[in-house]
Amino acid sequence: MAKRPPIKTTTRTPRTPRHPQGLPDRDTLLRFLREAGEADKADIAKAFGLKGSDRRALREMMRGLEAEGVLGKRGRRGFSEAGALPPVGVADVVERDPDGDLLVRLTKAGADAPLVRLAPDRGKAVEAAPGLGDRVLVRFEPLENGETEARLIKRLGQSAHRVLGVIRKARREIRVEPVDRKSKDSLLISEHDGRDLRDGDLVLAQVGSAERRYGPKLGKILEVVGREDEPRAASLIAIHSHGIPTGFSEQAEAEAEAAEEPTLQGREDLRDFPFVTIDPADARDHDDAVFAHPDPDPKNVGGWVVWVAIADVAAYVRHGMALDEIARDKGNSVYFPDRVEPMLPERLSNGLCSLREGENRATMAVRMVFNAAGKKVSHRFVRGLMRSAAKLSYEQAQAAIDGQPDDKTGPLVEGVLKPLWTAYGVMLKGRNARSPLAIESDERRVVIGEDGQVASITKRPSLEAHRLIEEMMIQANVSAAETLEQRRTPLIYRIHDTPSPEKIMALTDFLGTLDIPWTKGEAPTTRRFNKLLDDTREGPHADIVNEVVLRTQMQAQYNAENIGHFGLNLAKYAHFTSPIRRYADLIVHRGLIRALGLGSDGLTDDDIKKIKETAETITHAERRAMAAERDATDRYVASFLADKVGAEFEGRITGVTRFGLFVRLTDTGADGLVPVSSLGGEFFIHDDRTHSLIGERSGSRWPLGMTVQVRLREATPVTGGLLFEMLSEAMPPDKTAPRPRLGVRRRMDPGRGGPKRGGVPKGVRKGKRR
Structure with a gap:
């Protein structure tokens, strides 16, 4: 982002500054406003003891200073020094810069107020992510480079500044009907501005003043973003409503295109290991591959070795690159039923960083050893070169293990799939001993047909193949966190807090209405929740207890400080297994490279300096993506049911x-x-x-x-x-x-x-x- 001139942030004093009485000169007036933050003419007149003709002279002076651009309006009557910002203020998210950053402007300010880059607030729980058109409470903080950034304190809701809506044309008027179901107010568009618009156009409109006292406000069309009846309208609306960053800069695309095929230099050769990727049938990128075999160590009878190989994204996306900046801003890939907004360009996400079948790929792999009781006894990380033996879907792998192999899985059953399942059976003993939270949830998959419309909505099956991959990924994530802690290398943890006392009290009260005992003084544990779920699973209250237990849980987030992961019942946990689609994993990869001396492209001092801020940024991005994905799915489901x-x-x-x-x-x-x-x-x-x-x-x-x-x-x-x-x-x-x-x-x-x-x-x- 281009360097902007320094922006003055002013602090409002608790009392009126003392000044000599009488009409102030220009410098005295500006100094007063600088000290006060902002003030209206009556405040200034009172501070200087002005009456009669002096008040009229003050008005003339301020009118002239405003015309010169020295003063800026703040609200209906207030003024401040032009360009000045308060320490904390309400702002509107008004646009996005070429780098994808959201820009805010002080809500009650005039045209003099600068556009300021928005960042999440440090040290606070991150709420639903803001997008274009939102109103936010922010803290304005000057930076060392002369710029100012706005730190997000709280999202206040939809701004009255911009509206995403659909054009509705009647014989005598043109309106914008908001797509946000919470908003009931439509905008009127002038006949001149709407002459080229069509009924059903999706538009971004700016809100003006009310045409009549009780009538709809006037609107100005800023952008036509699509059509209401387009097959991809649901995801388009979600992207614009939530401010999802889209696309890549020319520099980022050029960096991706310049990436080269990996070689063995500085890598361990893992190409003889029959790794396989097991993913959803429609997956386009493949972050992870797995392989298992019995432990040959005679001291670990019945033990197993599990390899998890992850795409080495850090080799291609390094600190200081345009790719890195945009990946950090995006935070994660966003998945809609009809499309993906990837964190990385396709050359990487679906190419060099995707563990494609039969192709050499750079990998960061972990070798984990488990004993017969399923406890992990050791692990080590290597930077290697691998070649996937097969790309399988969950359904394919499960069918092969269940005795129904196809032409592809048949040759893999004995040497690859059965060892994986046996190793998982051993790991399952450790998982059961750990007793992570076992809440049931029904996931639905929206299937889009060739015409772009919703063909069906199906329930995602819960297969043992899903649980196998999940447990192996969890253990790889644990290994990454443990290694970085041992090497005293800063990292971004994935944390999940214990349910709050208020939530536990509400759960206790609710269970009491069903005559289900729950001791108030006993600390909440996953084992205790699981016993409650098991005891009620076959009874009439199974669904409602499962729902209320789910609502009792806190929301997981990224944080530079570790408090553990309550839901998984783990003391140390970090995301390591999906660096193609999550920036958190990329930071963990860089940390491992630095800690283990695996290359020069590891975590930099600047990465470490920003690690708290990065954790907040990507938590914010994750919430933003979740909200957008949920909204798009809701719209596709409504479209599917519209004729029913x-x-x-x-x-x-x-x-x-x-x-x-x-x-x-x-x-x-x-x-x-x-x-x-x-x-x-x-x-x-x-x-x-x-x-x-x-x-x-x-x-x-x-x-x-x-x-x-x-x-x-x-x-x-x-x-x-x-x-x-x-x-x-x-x-x-x-x-x-x-x-x-x-x-x-x-x-x-x-x-x-x-x-x-x-x-x-x-x-x-x-x-x-x-």
């Missing part, structure tokens, strides 16, 4: 709020809302202790986890919104629970004794109509 309005479905209540019930359909996993207003004529109370809506008069209940029948009333692909009508009957009252106390409610039906609708408010005289 009126159809009936089975589902389960997965969310209970005061305004309604969220229901997840059994077949598709689609989530939609049943508004509380459609549940019946009585008032419903939201009981957060039992996660239920309870009828105030009847006591009938709609609890979390209840299986229900619903009818689809509305599906809106552009927002991803689904609206359901409840067909099932509520559960009967809980006889053991206290009946809710009836509230005093004003009825709006004049026939039932309540106040009439409309009319003249009390205390206001009724005048004659003229």
Whole structure:
């Protein structure tokens, strides 16, 4: 990013600065504003004791300074020195620079306020990632190089500054309808600005002022990003809504194209080992390959050696390269049903860094030794050259082990696949002894047809092949963290905190409503959660207990400080196995290269200096990607169901709020809302202790986890919104629970004794109509 002139950040003093009384000169006025941060004319006049003609002279002076560009507006009446920024302020994310960085501008400032690069706030939990059009609370921090950056403190929601929406043309007006289902306000576009627009265009619009006091605001079209009816509209909307960085700079592409095939120089030859990649059938890149054999050491009878080979991305993406800068900004690849926004250019992600079958590839590999009880007794890392013996899908590998090999897996069963499964059986003993959290979750896969439309939504099968690869990757990640800690090399940990006392208390209260014991004073452990899940798995409350236990957990994140990984029940854990698609793994690879003396392209001093900031940045990017992926999937699901309005479905209540019930359909996993207003004529109370809506008069209940029948009333692909009508009957009252106390409610039906609708408010005289 080009170096900008220094930006002044000002600190507001708690008291009004003392100045000589009387009309100030230019320098005195500017010094006052510099000290105060910002002030309006009345504040300045009061500070200098100005009255009458002096006040008029002050207004003239400030008008002239503003015209010269010396003063800048702050809000409706405030002023500050031009270009000055407060230590903390509310800003709008207004654009993205050529490097992909988000730029913010102080919300209440005038045109003098500079654009400032946005970065996440250090040392704070990262919330949902902001994107274009969001409003954020930031801290403005001057940097050593003369620039200023905005540190994210909190995301405040959608800004009124920009709107992503769909053009709706009527005979007499053109509107932009927001794609965000939370936003209800549309924008009016002038006939002149909208003459080239078509109904259904996806646009980015800037919000102007209201045309009438109560009417819609005016909008200005900034960019046409696509069409509502395009097959890829869902992912386009998600990318623009969440500010996902796309594409690569010319320099980054050139660096990727200049990358060369790997050689044996400085590497261990692993090409005789029959590594195989086992991935989803539609995977385009292959980060990892595995191979196992019995341990030949006579001291480790029944032990196994497991090799995990990972693409050596650090050999191609080095500190200071344009590739490195953009990979750090992206943080991770983002996966949509119809496309991938990769962290690295295709030349690397699908080429030299992908462990393709039969091709020489640079690798960072770990050799792990397990004893007969499944405990890892040693490991070592090597930088090598490997050649994958086969590219297999999870389904292929599982079918071969289950006795149904195909032409490709048949020759691999005895020498490659069976040893992998036997080694996994040994590792499983160690996993069971560790007892990681065993929450069940149903994943759905959106299948896109050749026409770009949703062909089907299927449940992802849970195969032993998935668990085999998962456990081998976990152990490789543990080995990386252990090695870097032993060598005292800084690293980015993957941490997962213990559930908070508040969440445990809420879980305890909820379980009490189901007569399931949970001792309040006992510390939460994964083994304790797993026993709860096992004890309820075959009972009527299995789904709801699984759901509530999941909600009790904290969110995992990246951090330079280690607190362990609660869910996996591990003291040391780092991401090492996916450097093609996660920047965190690339930093860990560089740390290993530095710590073990495996090359000159390891972790640099500058990498180490920025490691806390990098951890925050990539956590922010991960949350941003998760939100975008979820939104795109919701829109594709709504598109799939759009022609099924009126159809009936089975589902389960997965969310209970005061305004309604969220229901997840059994077949598709689609989530939609049943508004509380459609549940019946009585008032419903939201009981957060039992996660239920309870009828105030009847006591009938709609609890979390209840299986229900619903009818689809509305599906809106552009927002991803689904609206359901409840067909099932509520559960009967809980006889053991206290009946809710009836509230005093004003009825709006004049026939039932309540106040009439409309009319003249009390205390206001009724005048004659003229």
